[in-house]
Amino acid sequence: MKKAFYFLLTKTIGFYINLMSFAFPEKATQLAHGYFSEPRKGKLTKDKLPKTLKGAHPETILHNEDTIQTYIWKGNETIVLLIHGWESNSSRWKKMLPYLKKSGSTIIAIDGPAQGLSSGKEFTVTKYAEFMDIVVKKYQPNYIIGHSLGGKASLYYQYKYQNPGIQKMVILGAPSDFNIILNNFVRLLSLNNKVAKALKNKYTVMLNHNLDLFTAKEFASKIDVKGFLAHDIDDIVVLFKEGKKIAGSWKNVQFMETKGLGHKLHDDELYNKVYVFLFENLTPTLSKGEGAESK
Missing domain, CATH: 3.40.50.1820 (Alpha/Beta hydrolase fold, catalytic domain)
Known part of the structure; x- marks a missing residue:
């Protein structure tokens, strides 16, 4: 059940980003980047630190x-x-x-x-x-x-x-x-080629590095x-x-x-x-x- 929900969620997010990419390509790229780079787990609070x-x-x-x-x-x-x-x-x-x-x-x-x-x-x-x-x-x-x-x-x-x-x-x-991680993310969300290319361009600039060599x-x-x-x-x-x-x-x-x-x-x-x-x-x-x- 959890796997089915996760599959549906990721494909829904990807569909939304793909749809956005035709009207608002920059926003679509930024949204995809947010999902790629923002952790959903791992944060702590001072009042609930692990032992x-x-x-x-x-x-x-x-x-x-x-x-x-x-x-x-x-x-x-x-x-x-x-x-x-x-x-x-x-x-x-x-x-x-x-x-x-x-x-x-x-x-x-x-x-x-x-x-x-x-x-x-x-x-x-x-x-x-x-x-x-x-x-x-x-x-x-x-x-x-x-x-x-x-x-x-x-x-x-x-x-x-x-x-x-x-x-x-x-x-x-x-x-x-790096490209393996990025390509896995693109496949997970079923992102279209337009978004995938925009992400690669974004990270080439952000990392100031050829992505094939950012290994x-x-x-x-x-x-x-x-x-x-x-x-x-x-x-x-x-x-x-x-x-x-x-x-x-x-x-x-x-x-x-x-x-x-x-x-x-x-x-x-x-x-x-x-x-x-x-x-x-x-x-x-x-x-x-x-x-x-x-x-």
Whole structure:
């Protein structure tokens, strides 16, 4: 029943946008862009924070018109920055946090644009990278861990800013090609060629980039940071071949293929390997079942 309703809803929205495109093409393009870039889930309120985030020290960064929410678990001078994905927020790290805390490191999570307690209506890779740059300048992390679209944003950040302070990166279940995401959206709503072409033109200008090259594969090929990349062969949200593309272009990366974890990639064995990758001289002490409850 839910699938039938969702199918009907998406096709109705697409039909309305297509119809509008003949009389008001600019409004139709903007409406389509809104559905493409505005998350429907992942926002938080201060009075109903998840338990995971209540245990952190919150810090809000104001930059121009942006409000960027961070959560800090204080530790030693080694700093790990966590970058969540689409329609999510910093609470998605609750399963991994126990492993990172065992290292004694300071852990900082950021709510992405239009997510969690951060401001904005649009969630884009470029805007997320801007948020990251502001946070990185303030806290100067050594390591970055990104999941899903947050993983792609992390690679784009390092590609654009070439930050020498970033020593290692962990990328989990990240998409590569922008055009695949956009084409899937066009098919989902059954948008006509006029709207599809207008969207591509809009994003070419907005991203100031050839869309065929706005890929995590391209970003990874231009960075020298040591990486750990994991992707599940059963991921139906971001297909496994996307992870293979990134792994094939990253000069210095360990690639872990998982099975049965899906897109969320919550797993004790995986987190142990991430721990070893980041903290080679330390030994993880958590065993299966000691981590926090999966989201």
